[in-house]
Amino acid sequence: MPQNTNTFPVSTSASEIEPFRVMKILGEAKKLQQAGHDIIHMEIGEPDFPSPPCVHEAAMQAAEQGLTHYTASMGLPELRQALSDFYREFYGADVEAQRIVVTPGSSCALQLALSAILDQDDRVLMADPTYPCNRQFVKLLNAEPLLVKVDHHSRYQLNLQILRDNWQQGIKAVMVASPANPTGTLIEQDELLKMAQFLAQQNAYLIVDEIYQGLVYQRPAESVLAQEDLPNNVVVINSFSKFFGMTGWRLGWCVAPPHLIDILDRLAQNLYLSAPTPSQYGALAILKKANLTELERRRKIFEQRRDRLYDAMQNAGFRLKLLPQGAFYLYWDISEWSKDSEAFCRELLLNTGVALTPGTDFSPGQGCQHVRLAYTTDENRLVEAVDRIAAYLQTKTTT
Amino acid sequence: MPQNTNTFPVSTSASEIEPFRVMKILGEAKKLQQAGHDIIHMEIGEPDFPSPPCVHEAAMQAAEQGLTHYTASMGLPELRQALSDFYREFYGADVEAQRIVVTPGSSCALQLALSAILDQDDRVLMADPTYPCNRQFVKLLNAEPLLVKVDHHSRYQLNLQILRDNWQQGIKAVMVASPANPTGTLIEQDELLKMAQFLAQQNAYLIVDEIYQGLVYQRPAESVLAQEDLPNNVVVINSFSKFFGMTGWRLGWCVAPPHLIDILDRLAQNLYLSAPTPSQYGALAILKKANLTELERRRKIFEQRRDRLYDAMQNAGFRLKLLPQGAFYLYWDISEWSKDSEAFCRELLLNTGVALTPGTDFSPGQGCQHVRLAYTTDENRLVEAVDRIAAYLQTKTTT
Ligand SMILES: Cc1ncc(COP(=O)(O)O)c(C=O)c1O
Numbered sequence: 030m031p032q033n034t035n036t037f038p039v040s041t042s043a044s045e046i047e048p049f050r051v052m053k054i055l056g057e058a059k060k061l062q063q064a065g066h067d068i069i070h071m072e073i074g075e076p077d078f079p080s081p082p083c084v085h086e087a088a089m090q091a092a093e094q095g096l097t098h099y100t101a102s103m104g105l106p107e108l109r110q111a112l113s114d115f116y117r118e119f120y121g122a123d124v125e126a127q128r129i130v131v132t133p134g135s136s137c138a139l140q141l142a143l144s145a146i147l148d149q150d151d152r153v154l155m156a157d158p159t160y161p162c163n164r165q166f167v168k169l170l171n172a173e174p175l176l177v178k179v180d181h182h183s184r185y186q187l188n189l190q191i192l193r194d195n196w197q198q199g200i201k202a203v204m205v206a207s208p209a210n211p212t213g214t215l216i217e218q219d220e221l222l223k224m225a226q227f228l229a230q231q232n233a234y235l236i237v238d239e240i241y242q243g244l245v246y247q248r249p250a251e252s253v254l255a256q257e258d259l260p261n262n263v264v265v266i267n268s269f270s271k272f273f274g275m276t277g278w279r280l281g282w283c284v285a286p287p288h289l290i291d292i293l294d295r296l297a298q299n300l301y302l303s304a305p306t307p308s309q310y311g312a313l314a315i316l317k318k319a320n321l322t323e324l325e326r327r328r329k330i331f332e333q334r335r336d337r338l339y340d341a342m343q344n345a346g347f348r349l350k351l352l353p354q355g356a357f358y359l360y361w362d363i364s365e366w367s368k369d370s371e372a373f374c375r376e377l378l379l380n381t382g383v384a385l386t387p388g389t390d391f392s393p394g395q396g397c398q399h400v401r402l403a404y405t406t407d408e409n410r411l412v413e414a415v416d417r418i419a420a421y422l423q424t425k426t427t428t
Numbered sequence: 429m430p431q432n433t434n435t436f437p438v439s440t441s442a443s444e445i446e447p448f449r450v451m452k453i454l455g456e457a458k459k460l461q462q463a464g465h466d467i468i469h470m471e472i473g474e475p476d477f478p479s480p481p482c483v484h485e486a487a488m489q490a491a492e493q494g495l496t497h498y499t500a501s502m503g504l505p506e507l508r509q510a511l512s513d514f515y516r517e518f519y520g521a522d523v524e525a526q527r528i529v530v531t532p533g534s535s536c537a538l539q540l541a542l543s544a545i546l547d548q549d550d551r552v553l554m555a556d557p558t559y560p561c562n563r564q565f566v567k568l569l570n571a572e573p574l575l576v577k578v579d580h581h582s583r584y585q586l587n588l589q590i591l592r593d594n595w596q597q598g599i600k601a602v603m604v605a606s607p608a609n610p611t612g613t614l615i616e617q618d619e620l621l622k623m624a625q626f627l628a629q630q631n632a633y634l635i636v637d638e639i640y641q642g643l644v645y646q647r648p649a650e651s652v653l654a655q656e657d658l659p660n661n662v663v664v665i666n667s668f669s670k671f672f673g674m675t676g677w678r679l680g681w682c683v684a685p686p687h688l689i690d691i692l693d694r695l696a697q698n699l700y701l702s703a704p705t706p707s708q709y710g711a712l713a714i715l716k717k718a719n720l721t722e723l724e725r726r727r728k729i730f731e732q733r734r735d736r737l738y739d740a741m742q743n744a745g746f747r748l749k750l751l752p753q754g755a756f757y758l759y760w761d762i763s764e765w766s767k768d769s770e771a772f773c774r775e776l777l778l779n780t781g782v783a784l785t786p787g788t789d790f791s792p793g794q795g796c797q798h799v800r801l802a803y804t805t806d807e808n809r810l811v812e813a814v815d816r817i818a819a820y821l822q823t824k825t826t827t
Pocket residue numbers: 074133134135136137160206209210238240267268269270276279280281700701
């Protein structure tokens with residue numbers, strides 16, 4: 030088809046949406062790899078493990094029985110019930126199945142929840158650094174993200190005091206993640222409860238992203254839903270992507286207060302009809318107790334990797350400001366080496382073959398002096414990566 | 429968790445989103461079925477066939493090889509290439525793989541395309557009746573759907589003349605579907621080209637939903653992308669749901685002009701990360717020539733059903749205004765019997781066990797006097813449904 034060369038007007042708000050800088054690094058890393066270079070991938074935010082076999086076995090079995098049609102828009106009733114049971118058994122949380130909405134990835138859960146809450150020009154408070162899509166979801170609804178710079182003193186998290194100090198008119202919701210991406214840090218449950226109560230007084234919502242739930246180390250996994258007297262303004266986002274290792278299956282969920290369920294259902298019916306059916310049957314299998322042992326084994330591997338990587342960094346003289354309790358990330362302040370994390374990541378990739386994520390993906394404010402290390406590769410490779418980086422930065426200082 | 433009974437403010441625009449009326453009918457139909465009634469389902473807009481076995485076999489094989497991670501946000505390169513080849517081979521259309529964005533269902537393709545084009549307060553012209561989600565996608569972006577009533581004189585479709593007659597300031601896009609839901613009618617390719625050219629002069633886009641492509645009868649399937657001199661303002665939406673029978677796998681795509689691709693990619697990265705990986709491998713299999721024969725067999729079954737159902741309706745004295753050329757729907761003007769299609773559908777369900785979709789899902793203007801019949805069930809059951817309806821309406825007239 031001979032293309033007409035006219036271009037037509039595009040959406041101003043969509044044009045402003047930032048790309049993932051990590052995709053550029055990933056692209057360059059792949060090219061180098063194809064050219065024969067030995068690349069250590071620490072840029073990608075997903076488990077290196079494939080999904081456990083019980084997932085595709087169950088998906089296949091369902092498909093063989095002809096279960097390949099749309100499901101109910103809020104998800105298979107038996108999956109919503111299984112999640113409700115899971116909350117009771119593992120978190121001591123009493124969450125009715127009717128409050129659980131199964132979504133295509135937690136990405137859609139985030140979009141659904143924000144769409145149900147926000148009108149245009151509403152404001153949403155979130156930490157800087159934060160998961161990059163959150164800002165964009167808010168902007169796409171013509172609402173306004175308010176970023177509050179946080180640092181290691183609050184473990185890169187919001188807390189009640191920070192909410193109070195930064196409160197302003199028009200804030201309809203606050204978004205937090207625990208454990209968080211890119212920092213791996215938690216918010217303690219009693220703090221979350223206090224934040225929810227404060228927000229309830231302000232008639233605002235607390236959106237708690239628990240998608241790295243289960244991936245916590247040296248302490249039990251928790252859910253804010255287990256808190257007694259939680260006000261009706263808390264929406265919890267979760268996913269089968271990370272702890273359950275099912276990224277490519279695109280399945281998540283959200284738990285919402287009863288008064289939002291009907292709106293969430295209508296949004297789901299219109300925005301995406303239903304979550305992938307094979308994935309839902311796969312998820313039913315992975316929630317079975319016997320199949321969780323593999324996930325616990327993987328969790329332990331992540332814990333070991335965290336410890337090895339953290340130690341290697343400290344030993345190399347790259348002092349990290351804290352040891353994160355969860356997820357699979359370390360957040361590294363590189364200001365000693367560079368004030369341009371994108372250039373720094375490119376430089377490291379070219380000179381050491383180590384691929385990291387520039388902090389600018391997560392933080393407009395201070396991202397230029399941070400990078401994220403994902404321990405989503407073998408322990409020994411992680412240590413080798415630090416050795417390579419250390420050797421390279423050494424040559425730089427001495428020249 | 430004792431629920432606090434406070435409710436918190438919800439989004440005004442989201443509250444206005446209409447539910448699918450068909451879900452209510454579906455729920456009632458299922459209840460009656462469980463109570464032992466013999467229900468004929470003609471309300472559901474998806475093929476009754478499960479996805480062909482090659483789909484889950486390929487998905488399973490990929491999963492066994494560990495291919496369960498996120499894919500590139502625009503889709504597996506080999507799937508984009510396979511779609512490009514498909515366009516060349518079956519439609520004689522030259523569509524570069526780089527212009528194809530694989531999405532989680534065409535639902536997300538619609539959302540992506542509209543998000544890339546629209547700013548708030550922009551207007552989008554569409555036919556009344558139309559696929560219900562289109563209005564809602566537009567509203568969620570704080571843009572305004574403009575519905576233009578169409579009837580059998582234009583085969584329930586927009587055309588160049590209707591565009592001219594209804595043109596007004598601020599229209600950024602026109603949405604059409606060919607074949608359409610709920611009417612099953614087509615727009616001829618030369619008309620589509622003229623519409624695209626007219627819109628190009630107005631600096632506006634034409635979004636062509638081809639998701640029922642392949643499901644056309646007594647004529648070859650076509651794509652607007654095969655038109656020469658197509659201006660750069662045409663976005664095509666498509667899906668593996670209907671012709672390919674993969675509804676539950678949630679996989680679709682869009683073909684966009686080059687200047688939109690980068691924005692679509694950034695939107696995809698933020699809105700949903702990537703389409704389901706097993707579904708993408710499944711789709712790769714179904715696009716293989718050998719596997720298309722099963723789809724052709726199914727297409728012929730739909731064609732027979734259309735003819736049987738249409739004849740049965742005519743014979744029963746339910747004169748339909750036209751014989752649709754595609755999809756799997758008939759659109760029936762019931763004004764002779766009722767001016768309240770929702771009540772009419774409920775009444776039919778209770779008295780005859782036949783479940784239909786009220787036109788109000790598709791048309792705020794004239795939906796109250798139309799219903800949609802989906803021929804997504806066995807031929808003989810379709811004829812029985814008409815017999816039951818005829819017998820029931822007979823008793824009504826005579827009493
Ligand atoms: C904090 C956080 N929330 C949500 C998501 C979205 O994940 P998914 O859509 O796979 O559930 C991610 C993915 O990296 C994340 O890091």
